[in-house]
Amino acid sequence: MDSRLKQMERKQKLYSLLKAQHDAEVKELMHYMSILTTVENNLVRSYLHTLLGDGLRHVEYISKIMANIEGATGSASLTKKGISESIKDEKESRDTLLQCAEMADDPETAALLKSISVDEEHHIRILEHLSELVGSIK
DSSP states (O other): OHHHHHHHHHHHHHHHHHHHHHHHHHHHHHHHHHHHTTOOOHHHHHHHHHHHHHHHHHHHHHHHHHHHHHTOSTTTSOOHHHHHHHHHHHHHHHHHHHHHHHHOSSHHHHHHHHHHHHHHHHHHHHHHHHHHHHHHHO
């Protein structure tokens, strides 16, 4: 029993450290994204994009390890309900962005917001296809 208790304590400590690292990675991602809006130099922007890509990957890996420690199997997998919720969120984002584009005084800002809304529309189509795939796999 003593060894099981020690193993459980180790897992809790590991989970705690991973959670702290996960939070730090997310904080870094937010920081890099906020800096990106002010940087004009292409090399610096490229470095920031690399940091963002790596950070996203780190969050994904750490989240997966944490889910394994929690024993979460179903909650981490794709579900029709979860995908449906994501589609709803993407549609709300698209509509909000289009509304913002209409309100923008600057044509460049309006065009950028419309461009992002097109990405959101693409995300919706991807999620709809993903929903079909999840439905056919199960």
